[in-house]
Amino acid sequence: MEEKILIFGHKNPDTDTICSSIVKQILSEKDGKTNVKAVRLGNVNKETQFALDYVGIDAPDLIEKVEEGQKVILVDHNEFNQSADGIENAKIIGVVDHHRICNFQTTDPLYYTAKPYGCTATILYQDFIAKGIEIEKKEAILMASAIISDTLLLKSPTTTKHDEKALGELGRIAEIDINKYGLELLKAGTDLDDFSEKELINMDAKKFETKGVKCVIAQVNTVSIPDVLKRKEKLEAEIKSAITESGLNLFVLAITDILNSNSQIIALGDRTDIIEKSVKLEDNMALLEGVVSRKKQLLPMVENNI
Amino acid sequence: MEEKILIFGHKNPDTDTICSSIVKQILSEKDGKTNVKAVRLGNVNKETQFALDYVGIDAPDLIEKVEEGQKVILVDHNEFNQSADGIENAKIIGVVDHHRICNFQTTDPLYYTAKPYGCTATILYQDFIAKGIEIEKKEAILMASAIISDTLLLKSPTTTKHDEKALGELGRIAEIDINKYGLELLKAGTDLDDFSEKELINMDAKKFETKGVKCVIAQVNTVSIPDVLKRKEKLEAEIKSAITESGLNLFVLAITDILNSNSQIIALGDRTDIIEKSVKLEDNMALLEGVVSRKKQLLPMVENNI
Numbered sequence: 001m002e003e004k005i006l007i008f009g010h011k012n013p014d015t016d017t018i019c020s021s022i023v024k025q026i027l028s029e030k031d032g033k034t035n036v037k038a039v040r041l042g043n044v045n046k047e048t049q050f051a052l053d054y055v056g057i058d059a060p061d062l063i064e065k066v067e068e069g070q071k072v073i074l075v076d077h078n079e080f081n082q083s084a085d086g087i088e089n090a091k092i093i094g095v096v097d098h099h100r101i102c103n104f105q106t107t108d109p110l111y112y113t114a115k116p117y118g119c120t121a122t123i124l125y126q127d128f129i130a131k132g133i134e135i136e137k138k139e140a141i142l143m144a145s146a147i148i149s150d151t152l153l154l155k156s157p158t159t160t161k162h163d164e165k166a167l168g169e170l171g172r173i174a175e176i177d178i179n180k181y182g183l184e185l186l187k188a189g190t191d192l193d194d195f196s197e198k199e200l201i202n203m204d205a206k207k208f209e210t211k212g213v214k215c216v217i218a219q220v221n222t223v224s225i226p227d228v229l230k231r232k233e234k235l236e237a238e239i240k241s242a243i244t245e246s247g248l249n250l251f252v253l254a255i256t257d258i259l260n261s262n263s264q265i266i267a268l269g270d271r272t273d274i275i276e277k278s279v280k281l282e283d284n285m286a287l288l289e290g291v292v293s294r295k296k297q298l299l300p301m302v303e304n305n306i
Numbered sequence: 307m308e309e310k311i312l313i314f315g316h317k318n319p320d321t322d323t324i325c326s327s328i329v330k331q332i333l334s335e336k337d338g339k340t341n342v343k344a345v346r347l348g349n350v351n352k353e354t355q356f357a358l359d360y361v362g363i364d365a366p367d368l369i370e371k372v373e374e375g376q377k378v379i380l381v382d383h384n385e386f387n388q389s390a391d392g393i394e395n396a397k398i399i400g401v402v403d404h405h406r407i408c409n410f411q412t413t414d415p416l417y418y419t420a421k422p423y424g425c426t427a428t429i430l431y432q433d434f435i436a437k438g439i440e441i442e443k444k445e446a447i448l449m450a451s452a453i454i455s456d457t458l459l460l461k462s463p464t465t466t467k468h469d470e471k472a473l474g475e476l477g478r479i480a481e482i483d484i485n486k487y488g489l490e491l492l493k494a495g496t497d498l499d500d501f502s503e504k505e506l507i508n509m510d511a512k513k514f515e516t517k518g519v520k521c522v523i524a525q526v527n528t529v530s531i532p533d534v535l536k537r538k539e540k541l542e543a544e545i546k547s548a549i550t551e552s553g554l555n556l557f558v559l560a561i562t563d564i565l566n567s568n569s570q571i572i573a574l575g576d577r578t579d580i581i582e583k584s585v586k587l588e589d590n591m592a593l594l595e596g597v598v599s600r601k602k603q604l605l606p607m608v609e610n611n612i
Contacts, residue, residue: 106408109601114416114418
């Protein structure tokens, strides 16, 4: 049997990463390329599980690393530090992503499609249309779930008209009420009771380094910030451990209220002055009104202050 | 007036770089984005001039560098060391390319379309088709010229079925005999009499560094290798100057016979042992039969031996 091309998104997978991996496999197969297999690099969160349960499919298989020369297609990320261990020596034959390009290189020409949209699945939706490939209910719901998740039901400032259009069309194809389904999906993702504090600060954490300053910005979504803050002491203890273990200068945990579009941040480390250039921290915390997007709001705020 | 978005290809522009810049401007304008302007980073070579004269248009304006924050679209390259001076601080909003991705990064999400085809213009051709935008004679000839140039009339091993299909369709639209036009175009590019030896070794030179070894692979096309070798002594003197000036470890000049698909290489520097792992040099030279592509043949040979 010919070796499969593995399709995967980033570590700490979110709904876009998991759903876009699966949909990219479906799209490739419908396009005649059957030798592909979606996999994942970490646990499926509750929001994503809700979407998978809704369409009745299993999560992709978990992998730990990729072997040298393994053919791969990356979705929803490109930076090697967010990718599978061993990615430096894999053969990257394609990328579909909506992030900046950084910490990424190949030795050979490849397929790379990036668009500055709110969600990878929106790019995949356009690929279906451009190739004239039919979108069935299953993949429509998966792509809609990814867009709802990444754009917080089109409320995030990362949302583009392309995401709006795609979500509308996908809702029609899936025959679902997008607002009703979307709120259920997002709420499913905010059930944090089963997670330890360590899991909470790692479930959607992006690490980066700018001008020698090592940062992590983590995010959890909730419908009640006070509920999460009941665990503040333990969360801070875990953040401090992470800082020590990884030699970080700054760890920002954003607790995002998806109904009211605000984020409470907890910032720790020896470079919290970076945050305080924008907002005063009290008791290591600040409320950022209207801030829901790490990529468009938190990351630029931190990077511009370094 | 709103600031124009500049579209340009790599330094030492070739026919794909110049024609794809112009065609990307035409495509953008036909797609309703009129605020774009093709420019170039260096002199137009004789092959490219032949194509421009054939359609009766001027070369894009020459620029020396880009200012901080300048919005740009890159075609036919992505590596910063092949791009405009100042590119690190420009705002890259799009890339259309057919090379590996390397020495490239952005701070923001962007449009990036790469496909492992023989020519950038083939990707642009597909963009016209996907967007349902009419291809007129002028842009058909420009794209055909780029494909003929990059694939040496579909003979180079970089050629894909996509390039073949595009060139066939473009020939029909342009109402030209592709083989007849193609040979005229390629021959126009092999008239090297007007160029100094220094110009010859720089006209299509790609610089790169692997494992600390600094290399240049330059290429000139000809219909008579012996004609070019009449200037061997002066060519070697210029190569030696380039090595000293830029602290290079290896300079390979490939003199490519486009009719018979062979390349005579001249290799100089303190690391010619890299070349000699593949082929014995005599009098600093070797004939590589069937070798016409820097990207697919020469570059891998050199990199794999480092």
